[in-house]
Amino acid sequence: MQGLASLEQCPALILNADYRPLSYFPLSIWSWQDAIKAIFRGSVVVVSEYDRTVSSPSQEIKLPSVLALKEYIPAARNPAFTRFNVFLRDGFSCQYCGEEHKANELTFDHVMPRSRGGKTSWDNIVAACKPCNLRKGSKRLKECGMHLKREPRQPSIFELQENGRKFPPNFLH
Incomplete structure (x- = not known):
């Protein structure tokens, strides 16, 4: 068995029974330990493997890199309302100036300010860069x-x- 630190760099991509990722954001991945447990439970099919192995006193097993579930899990109908999903919906762009930013450079902005009865919902929240959010403050757009x-x-x-x-993946995570 290789060092544990290096094994942590061997996650397994998890596909639904139709061979599409369970989720894209975040990408559906499991630790190598969870992947091995699922193999022994018989709940997955191994699609691809790393060249690395783990072993016990009685056997050696290749680490899976891609697994497919044996039973289909229906996708959620509506995406979760999260900061990341708002930024993704808005293309990681400020909805006021249009500039693209990394997630840590964006903020939530209530189009109708909370102080004026605005709700925290898909229909009232946009991605905004910090300068635009500061400029807008608690005012209405007009x-x-x-x-x-x-x-x-x-x-x-x-x-x-x-x-x-x-x-690119490194932009999203």
């Missing part, structure tokens, strides 16, 4: 002379997946 690039709305799972494909 009061500060700002305009949205796109009206906020709830995306579908498919839309988030399509948006995610536009960015």
